[in-house]
Amino acid sequence: MNFIEAIILAIVEGLTEFLPVSSTGHMIIASAIMGINELEFTKIFTVNIQFGAILSVVVLYWRRFFQSIDFYIKLFVAFIPAAIFGLLLGDFIDSLLENVVVVAISLLAGGILLLFIDKMFNRSTDDIEAVDYKKGFVIGLFQCIAMIPGVSRSAATIIGGMSQNLSRKAAAEFSFFLAVPTMFAASAYKLLKDYKFIGAENLQTLFIGNLVAFVVAMLAIKFFINFLTKYGFKIFGYYRIILGLVLLILLWMGVDLKVQ
Structure with missing residues (x-):
């Protein structure tokens, strides 16, 4: 993977991480098009640059992270399901990270x-404090669905929040907060597991990727909250349907997307 390819993937990550369109799915598609999705470092890179994206949440919502201890306990409770399923199904999830067919169907x-x-x-509250431990755990269960590439962690957790009577805005913000422990854990676990594939040059690539993802994600979050509050999810639904159909048609036509 060269720097140009890394920057492209980082831009894709930053733009899509907090939108309900699946950042992982888009990075799989982008890496397949560039012919680098079979590289072991690509898998590490696509997971690790999520760290740059979550830093944008911490920066934009830094005041929220100085709330009570109860706030952190709720996030931890919501994080538990993903931690358990991630550890149990880690190898299986990794095997799906190269499969464009799975991404297309999920989209x-x-x-x-x-x-x-x-x-x-349609029954909702804008008060994010309405999330108690039980509701947080339910949202965490929804997050587990997003381990399937193409589902979208953001979409799954926002829908989970709305199912617990949160408004679109409140559900989106809780999804952002929950992303911090979830994506930090995923990034750290992937680095510790596959550190042998990372050399000095790859460390530079990871740094650049995280920096680009951080900047782009900050812009994407601001756009998404305003857009979601005004217009809802339909435009993202149409986009996912079109992209999913295009991918399935290309695969049916025999176009080589480097799927193993």
């Missing part, structure tokens, strides 16, 4: 769901 199915999600959950 399509998730897109159809997003078309109806606003009508499904």
Whole structure:
């Protein structure tokens, strides 16, 4: 992976991490198009640059992270399901990170769901403090669904929040906060597990990738909150459906997307 490829993937990560369109799915597609998705370092890179994205949450919402201890306990409770399933299914999840077919089907199915999600959950509160331990755990269970590439961690947790009577904005913000421990743990685990594949040159690539993802994600978060509050999920649903169908058609036509 060269610097240009790393910057492209980092921009894709920053733009899509907090949108309900699946950042992992988009990075798999982008790396497949560039022909680098079979590299072991690419898998490490696509997970690790999420760290840069979560730093944007800490910077933009830094006041929220000086709340009570209860706030951190709620995040920890919501994080538990992903931690357990991530440890149990880590190898299986890694095997899916190269599969564009899985991404295409997930994008399509998730897109159809997003078309109806606003009508499904119309009782809501803007008070994020309404999230108690039970609701936090339920949202955490929804997050586990996003371990399937193409589902979108953001979409899964926002829908989980809305199912617990949070408004679109409150659900999105809780999703951002939950991303911090979840993505930090995923990045750290991947680095510790596969550190042998990282040389001095790759460390520079990781640094640049995280920096780019951080800057782009800050812009994307501001856009997403405003857009979601005004317009809802439908546009993201249509986008996912179109992209999923395009990928399936390309695969059906025999286009080589480097799927192993």
